[in-house]
Every structure is written in C-alpha cells, then in structure tokens.
Amino acid sequence: MKTNLVIAGVGGQGTVLAAKLVARAAMEAGLCVRTSETIGMAQRGGSVVSHVRIADAAIASPLMPPGSADTLLGFEPGEAVRSLPLLRPGGTIVVNAHTVAPVAAALTNTEYNGAAMIDYLGRRGGRLVVVDGDAICAEIGSPKVLNVALIGAAAATGALGVSLAQIEDTLRKALRPKLVDMNVKALHAGARQARKEMQ
Amino acid sequence: MGNEAIGLGALAAGVRVVTGYPGTPSSEILPTVAAGQRHHDGHIHVEWSVNEKVALEVAAGAAMAGARTLVTMKQVGLNVAADPLMSLVYLGVKGGMVVVVADDPGPISSQTEQDTRTFGLFAKLPVFDPATPEEAYEMIIDAFDLSERFGTPVLFRPTTRVCHGNAPVALRELPPPTATSLRFDKSPRWVIFPRLSYENHIKIEQRLPQIADEFSDYRFNSLTGAGCLGIVTQGISTGYVGEALAILGEPGAPLPEFKLLRVATPHPFPKRLALDFLTGLERVLVIEELDPYIERELQRLAGECQLQVAVLGKGSGHIQVAGENTVTASLKVIAGFLDVPLPPNATGPALPEAAPTLPARPPVLCAGCSHRSAFIAVKRAMRKRRAIFCGDIGCYTLGNAKPLDMVDTCLCMGAGITIAQGLHVVEPEAVHFAFIGDSTFFHSGITGIINAVYNRTPIVVVVLDNATTAMTGLQPHPGTGDTMMGAVSQKVDIATVLRGIGVRHVEKCDPLQLDASMEAVNRAVAAATDGVAALIFESPCIHVAPPAPGYVVNAEKCECKECIIKLGCPAILSVDGKAWIDNDLCFGCDLCAQICKFDAIEAVSREELGP
Structure with a gap:
C-alpha cells in the first residue's frame, strides 16, 4: 500500500495544517509517513505545495517525483493546474471551485478564470471532483474550515490513503474541544459534496 | 515535524538552557522545548535572545557552568554568531553544547546558500548532518554526548526538507528533571589569551583525528555494496538517491554492482570509513546539496593516498551547483553513472495540452498589512x-x-x-x-x-x-x-x-x-x-490583532481602480472592470477607502456582510 498526496494552494488557506492532519491520521493508523511543506516567507499569499507520502513500508524521500501523486488536492483551481505535473496518469483530482486571483492578475489586467482552469483539469482524463468550498464554509459559518472540508472530500473519494473515520478520529484528538464540532461537520459536508459529485 | 524532533531530542538529552533567534527553517525547534519544559517544572531555561550572537554567548556561559545547552538559528544567523563561536572553539565547554544551524538549499527563505558543513571545517567543529526527522531525534542526543566527552561545541545542521518534514518518531523516555545545582568553577581556562589559544589549538588538532576515527564507526554513517563504482550522498539527498535507486531497480533488471556511502558526520571527515569505500573504486559520484564538501574531501583523500579514482559531482558538472537536489535529477545522473536505461516517464507524464496561462504567484504582503x-x-x-x-x-x-x-x-x-x-x-x-x-x-x-x-x-x-x-x-x-x-x-x-x-x-x-x-x-x-x-x-500585525470592519465597493462610483494599481492588496480584485473586495481576505485596514478619489469604498460591519 502506497499513497502519494499533493496539496496545492495559496499561503494562508490552511494547506500546512491539512497536510499535518492527514499525516497524523496515517501515523495513528500505524503507517509510515513522510511529508514536506512550504513554511516561512513563501507562505505569505504565495503558491504553496505540501507533499504527503503514506505507505506500509519505509519511504525514502519526503518529496515525490513528477507523475507519482495518486491524488492532487487543489485548494485553488490555478494552483491545482500548477501542480498537475506531479499527478500520475489516471490519478484523482479534488479541487475547490473558489479562485484566489493572484495580485499580478489584477495589476496586469490578465483575466484569471477559475472555470477555464477546472475545464483544463477535466480534459486531462481521470477522476475530477469539484468542491464548492465557499458553500460549505457558508453553511458551517467559518472560512477557517475550508481545509478540513476539502480533506473530507478527498477522503470520500477513497484516494487519500486514510479513511474519513480515521480523519474524524484524529480531529477529535488534535483539536481544542470547542473547535471539534464545527470541523467534524465541515469534514462530513466535504465528504457529502464529493459523493454527490461522483454520482 | 523535523524541528519538533530536534527539540524533543534535546529534551531527551537533558538539555538545561536553550537560546536562539527565529529564522526559517529553524524556528520551531525552540518553541518545542519551551512546550516541553513546562513538564519539567521550569528546570529548563528557554529564551528567544535578541540575536544569534547573544544567544550563543548566553548558552556558552551556561555551558561553562556545566549545563547542557542548545542554540538554534538559521544559516545566516551563524554569520552573526561567528565571533563568539570561533573563540569558544578554543575555550571549549564543560556542559554539552549543540549549535543547531538550519541550512536552506534552494534557497527557499534565505539570502544565501552557504553550507554549514564548510563552516564546521573552517571553525574546527564537529558537524552532524541528519537525513530525516527520526534520525535528527536520535542524532542530537549523540551530539550532546560527543560535545560533553570532547569538551567542544558541536554543530548540528539539518536542511529545510528535514526541518519541515513530518515523519513518525519513536520517542525515548524523558530523563527525570534534574534539580542538581550546577556551579561555575573559576579557572584560567575560561579566559582567552594568545598563549591559551596556542595551547588549545594544539589540543584541537589532536582531538579532531580522534573524533574522525570515532565517526568512522558512527551508527548513521553507512557503507554498503561492492564493485568498482561508488555513489556517495548525505542529508536529504540520501532520500532522493534511495528513491532513485528503487525506481531504477524496479523493472527487475538487476543494477550493476556499486558501493554506497552515506556521510552523516561531514566534519571531521570519517577518513577510515571513506578510505574503505574508495579502495578498489574507479569512479565515484557524489550527490550532495550546497558545497561540494564531500567531493573535495574525497579528492583530497584520493590525492593523499594516491588512489586512481575519478571523483564526479559538482566540479565535473554532473550535479547542479546551486539549488535543491531532486529525485528526478538523482535518477538521471545515477542512470548515466551506472549505465542503465531511464525508465519511461522518469521525468513525469506528458500532459495532454499546454496548460492555461498561470500568472505567477509570489508571496505578497497580506491584505490589511x-x-x-x-x-x-x-x-x-x-x-x-x-x-x-x-x-x-x-x-x-x-x-x-x-x-x-x-x-x-x-x-x-x-x-x-x-x-x-x-x-x-x-x-x-x-x-x-x-x-x-x-x-x-x-x-x-x-x-x-x-x-x-x-x-x-x-x-x-x-x-x-x-x-x-x-x-x-x-x-x-x-x-x-x-x-x-x-x-x-x-x-x-x-x-x-x-x-x-x-x-x-x-x-x-x-x-x-x-x-x-x-x-x-x-x-x-x-x-x-x-x-x-x-x-x-x-500597528499590530493582522495575525495578532482582531479584524476591523469589512469593505464594499460602490460600483456606480468606482472609476479609477487606483486601489488596484497602487496598493497590490490581495483582497482587491478587478471584476467587470470595477474594483471588488473579497471580504474573506479583507482585514479592514481602510487604506483603499482613504486613497479612493471617488469615495466608492465604504466600510460595512462584519454582521452586514454575513458569513
């Protein structure tokens, strides 16, 4: 068993915590895990990519080579496109529909079209699950649950390397008590959306 | 995280005083110890010092009194701390003292790609170079032990991918809180003078070969394989090389014979082990990041021992001289070196068509900064x-x-x-x-x-x-x-x-x-x-202050888009030719409203904006 997950997004969207959450759930399931994250200067509104590798045997490198990700979890459509070379042929893409326009786009008057990005991801072939992260955040009442909602969606596709129940278990252990309910709700809302999309 | 592993390792080693200055990728080590010290009833002193020189000197004082001390910084911080460190090498320490210096190949968040292994050579200090978070945990405990036995500060230098990588780490039992009171013994050995420096210089040159000899048997240095080809690696490149070798060996065709050396203690160089490796080799490929450190050591050793061996690496153009190594780059160079075919798709799958144009997304000041x-x-x-x-x-x-x-x-x-x-x-x-x-x-x-x-x-x-x-x-x-x-x-x-x-x-x-x-x-x-x-x-950072009201643009009044053109704020977008504010990002700094000539930007309460 071996699962490579790439999480791509914009600094501030919660990708680092999402990677930690999946890694911790896998560790608690007794699996080998290696991750690599973007932290520091690159975090301030820039492109960020986390690699999460889960296996039942030793993993050599924390960074995966191109074409080896089983799952690409895009917090933002353009960032998913940027990280697409990491995905293996036939791999799963779970992507948030909400775009975060780069400052450069507004300045140079370049149109930044999220729908075109998602179209492109779809033409690649392989499974594509588009999640309306905005709707889930509005339903839960906090923009801070986006990362957990997207993890829920990815877990529901079965391509995360850990199950929805394992993630929920880890959330309950890792979060402060008052944050648990909100995040568990977001996790399942994400999963529900993904299941609906896949039908 | 690797940095947490280093902090926890220091706790397991019985550290008493921890100082440092924040710097990516080293910043999470010290807070890990601070969180751990709460379980130690305040027996461990943890401080962010005003700079790296101060941090090193505070720790040096504590180490003179016999305490185990840890200092953390990033590589450019070591330049600031270089003055006390260079002299402290000559004075030595009583309590074990480990100076963690995180290097940043890439560089990802730094001004330089300097190599702390080379600093160790210059400063005559032992250097540990971990490859993974779990190894870092074990290795820092060894570093404290070595420091105390030889009375020398020790450099411990992880790189970004070790510092910011997560992996499961098996933790040892923490030592019980030590309440033993330490005491500084007055002695001329703590006062640096030319005569003392001369005498201690001789001692340093005597102990370095002893440490090198010990390093030749060190548990994280390894030598495997046989044949007349050799591959050498270090740190995070060990993982890249391991993965590349696994990919090349996958199709079932066995790889030609080769020796594999991993150097976890670059200084003093484990000469006996390296000589063992070089003996019988015709060609050696060194895969390392930053300086061609091991490459030069092997070339020197080959010269000293008059071995007929070609050492390839950065000098020969086989390995890139700047930036990070990768699995793919390692794969290509090893396939060439071992003369085996590259597997199909080794550099990633062919994408169906050109991707839509993606505007660059460099880091920016936050909305509301x-x-x-x-x-x-x-x-x-x-x-x-x-x-x-x-x-x-x-x-x-x-x-x-x-x-x-x-x-x-x-x-x-x-x-x-x-x-x-x-x-x-x-x-x-x-x-x-x-x-x-x-x-x-x-x-x-x-x-x-x-x-x-x-x-x-x-x-x-x-x-x-x-x-x-x-x-x-x-x-x-x-x-x-x-x-x-x-x-x-x-x-x-x-x-x-x-x-x-x-x-x-x-x-x-x-x-x-x-x-x-x-x-x-x-x-x-x-x-x-x-x-x-x-x-x-x-004005406080938006990450420590509560958000102010949100803002909306009155599209009828919006004419100039000065707010977009002049501010570069991530929360202000251009929608249908007008400015538009994303209130998930807006922090309510009011700057755009103040520069708007048409009074088109208005504050609204967060309640009015809804969730």
Whole structure:
C-alpha cells in the first residue's frame, strides 16, 4: 500500500495544517509517513505545495517525483493546474471551485478564470471532483474550515490513503474541544459534496 | 515535524538552557522545548535572545557552568554568531553544547546558500548532518554526548526538507528533571589569551583525528555494496538517491554492482570509513546539496593516498551547483553513472495540452498589512523628491514587489540602516530612508543608528513596529513584553531607546491613518537635514490583532481602480472592470477607502456582510 498526496494552494488557506492532519491520521493508523511543506516567507499569499507520502513500508524521500501523486488536492483551481505535473496518469483530482486571483492578475489586467482552469483539469482524463468550498464554509459559518472540508472530500473519494473515520478520529484528538464540532461537520459536508459529485 | 524532533531530542538529552533567534527553517525547534519544559517544572531555561550572537554567548556561559545547552538559528544567523563561536572553539565547554544551524538549499527563505558543513571545517567543529526527522531525534542526543566527552561545541545542521518534514518518531523516555545545582568553577581556562589559544589549538588538532576515527564507526554513517563504482550522498539527498535507486531497480533488471556511502558526520571527515569505500573504486559520484564538501574531501583523500579514482559531482558538472537536489535529477545522473536505461516517464507524464496561462504567484504582503500603509505613506510623501528606500529582513522585504516598489536595497539583518548611511555619503542631495522591523531593530539595528548619530549622517529611520516577529511565525521579542518562560517582562520601548542613543527627532504614528502619516514623514524628512530622524509606525500585525470592519465597493462610483494599481492588496480584485473586495481576505485596514478619489469604498460591519 502506497499513497502519494499533493496539496496545492495559496499561503494562508490552511494547506500546512491539512497536510499535518492527514499525516497524523496515517501515523495513528500505524503507517509510515513522510511529508514536506512550504513554511516561512513563501507562505505569505504565495503558491504553496505540501507533499504527503503514506505507505506500509519505509519511504525514502519526503518529496515525490513528477507523475507519482495518486491524488492532487487543489485548494485553488490555478494552483491545482500548477501542480498537475506531479499527478500520475489516471490519478484523482479534488479541487475547490473558489479562485484566489493572484495580485499580478489584477495589476496586469490578465483575466484569471477559475472555470477555464477546472475545464483544463477535466480534459486531462481521470477522476475530477469539484468542491464548492465557499458553500460549505457558508453553511458551517467559518472560512477557517475550508481545509478540513476539502480533506473530507478527498477522503470520500477513497484516494487519500486514510479513511474519513480515521480523519474524524484524529480531529477529535488534535483539536481544542470547542473547535471539534464545527470541523467534524465541515469534514462530513466535504465528504457529502464529493459523493454527490461522483454520482 | 523535523524541528519538533530536534527539540524533543534535546529534551531527551537533558538539555538545561536553550537560546536562539527565529529564522526559517529553524524556528520551531525552540518553541518545542519551551512546550516541553513546562513538564519539567521550569528546570529548563528557554529564551528567544535578541540575536544569534547573544544567544550563543548566553548558552556558552551556561555551558561553562556545566549545563547542557542548545542554540538554534538559521544559516545566516551563524554569520552573526561567528565571533563568539570561533573563540569558544578554543575555550571549549564543560556542559554539552549543540549549535543547531538550519541550512536552506534552494534557497527557499534565505539570502544565501552557504553550507554549514564548510563552516564546521573552517571553525574546527564537529558537524552532524541528519537525513530525516527520526534520525535528527536520535542524532542530537549523540551530539550532546560527543560535545560533553570532547569538551567542544558541536554543530548540528539539518536542511529545510528535514526541518519541515513530518515523519513518525519513536520517542525515548524523558530523563527525570534534574534539580542538581550546577556551579561555575573559576579557572584560567575560561579566559582567552594568545598563549591559551596556542595551547588549545594544539589540543584541537589532536582531538579532531580522534573524533574522525570515532565517526568512522558512527551508527548513521553507512557503507554498503561492492564493485568498482561508488555513489556517495548525505542529508536529504540520501532520500532522493534511495528513491532513485528503487525506481531504477524496479523493472527487475538487476543494477550493476556499486558501493554506497552515506556521510552523516561531514566534519571531521570519517577518513577510515571513506578510505574503505574508495579502495578498489574507479569512479565515484557524489550527490550532495550546497558545497561540494564531500567531493573535495574525497579528492583530497584520493590525492593523499594516491588512489586512481575519478571523483564526479559538482566540479565535473554532473550535479547542479546551486539549488535543491531532486529525485528526478538523482535518477538521471545515477542512470548515466551506472549505465542503465531511464525508465519511461522518469521525468513525469506528458500532459495532454499546454496548460492555461498561470500568472505567477509570489508571496505578497497580506491584505490589511500595516507595512503596506506605511510604504504608501512614505511613497506619497516623497512623490516629488529623490528618495532611496533601504529595506531589511522581514515581511516588509515584500514591499519590493510592484506596485509598491519600496525596497531599493536589502542585504542582511540590520543593514538597511547602515547601507542608507553609505548611500548618503555618496549622494547627499537625496533623502535616504531605512525601513526596519521591530524585531530586526533589536537584533542589529541599534548599533547602526548609533553610528549615524555619531557620524552625523542624516538618514530617516522608519521603524515598522507590528508588535511581533511576523515572518518567522509570531515570536515575541524585547518590545512585546512576554518571554518563552511564560513570564510577563518589562517591554523595551523603541522610542525611548532611540532618544537614549541620541536621536533628536522621534515620532510615533499610526500607519493606517494615511494623511497623518504623510505629514509625519514630511516632518521626519525636514528634521533629518540635521542628523538622524526616526518615525515609528505602530500597528499590530493582522495575525495578532482582531479584524476591523469589512469593505464594499460602490460600483456606480468606482472609476479609477487606483486601489488596484497602487496598493497590490490581495483582497482587491478587478471584476467587470470595477474594483471588488473579497471580504474573506479583507482585514479592514481602510487604506483603499482613504486613497479612493471617488469615495466608492465604504466600510460595512462584519454582521452586514454575513458569513
């Protein structure tokens, strides 16, 4: 068993915590895990990519080579496109529909079209699950649950390397008590959306 | 995380005093120990020091008294701490002392790609080079042991991918809190004098071969395989090489015979082990990041022992001289070296068609960041003047990006203040600004300002005081009044410091008030005709302050899009030719409303905006 997950997004969207959450759930399931994250200067509104590798045997490198990700979890459509070379042929893409326009786009008057990005991801072939992260955040009442909602969606596709129940278990252990309910709700809302999309 | 593993390893080794200065990728080590020390009943002293030199000296004092000490910093921090460290090598230590210096190949968040292994060679210090978080945990315990046995400080240098990687780590039982009181023994050995340095230099040169010999049997150095080809690796490259070898061996065709050496202790170089490796080899490929350190050591050893072996690596053009290594690059170079075919798709799958154009997304100042307001105020006030803007290290370095374009120079911590002085001497008719953050001010800004006061060099110092060390993760500093021991401390007031060192014009100002800020800038510039003038922009980082109201654009009034063109705020987008504010990102700084000529931007309460 071996699962490579790439999480791509914009600094501030919660990708680092999402990677930690999946890694911790896998560790608690007794699996080998290696991750690599973007932290520091690159975090301030820039492109960020986390690699999460889960296996039942030793993993050599924390960074995966191109074409080896089983799952690409895009917090933002353009960032998913940027990280697409990491995905293996036939791999799963779970992507948030909400775009975060780069400052450069507004300045140079370049149109930044999220729908075109998602179209492109779809033409690649392989499974594509588009999640309306905005709707889930509005339903839960906090923009801070986006990362957990997207993890829920990815877990529901079965391509995360850990199950929805394992993630929920880890959330309950890792979060402060008052944050648990909100995040568990977001996790399942994400999963529900993904299941609906896949039908 | 690797940094947590290092902190936990230090706890397991019985560390008593931990000091450091934040710097990516090292910043999470010290808070890990601080969290752990709470279980030790305060027996462990943990502090963010004002800079790396101070951190190293505080730890050196504690180590002289016999305490196990840990110092943490990033690679450029070691340059700041170099003075005490170089001398401390000659004095030695009583308690084990490990200096963690995190290197940053890439570089990802640094000014340089310097290699701390080479610093270890220069400083005559043992160096440990972990490859994974779990290894880092074990290795730092070994580092404390070695330091104490040989009475020398030890360098421990992880790289970014080790520091910021997660992996399961098997933890040892923590030692019980030691209440034993340590005592400094007065002795001439702690007073450095030329005679003592000469005598200790001899001892250092005697002990290095002993340590090298011990390192040849060290558990994380390894030598496997056979044949006349050899591959050498270190640190995180060990993982890349391991993965590349697994991919090349996958199709079932066995790889030709080769030896594999991994060097975990680059200095003093494990000569006996390396000689064992080199014996019988014709060609060696060294895969390492940053300096060709092992490559040079092997070439030297081959020369010394007159071995006929070709050592390939950075010097021969086989390995890139700058930036990070990767699995793919390792795969290609190893396939060539072993003369085996590359597997199909080795460099990734062919994508069906060209991707849509993606605008670059470099890091930017956050929406609502008070640095943006400060930069805009200075920029507007200086619209008609020739002004040079010297920047420094921190989030505000991001002020160099367009459209702000407010950082003309950036060199190293504190250098904005002094570069401005050098520029002024050459071009006295221009106005020279030096921007510096609050933490950087305490780190190394003050001495430079004293220099300007003393030499009567008229510069305008702009302190961007956001009440935290933002870039590296919101660490406290002398101006914030809280410490890593959980204590509330006396706040060191920047204005008082400035007045105390002789700056006559010192003014505080809220950068979120644009007009008032521009007036304050003009007053500071006028005052700077006669010496140093200082303006302190006080406004907390959005990560430590609660958000203010949101904002909406009245599309009917929106005409100029100045807010987009001038501010570069991530929360302001162009939708259907009009400005539009994303209130998930907006922090309510009010800057856009203040610069809007058409009064098109209005504040609305968060309740009105809805979730």
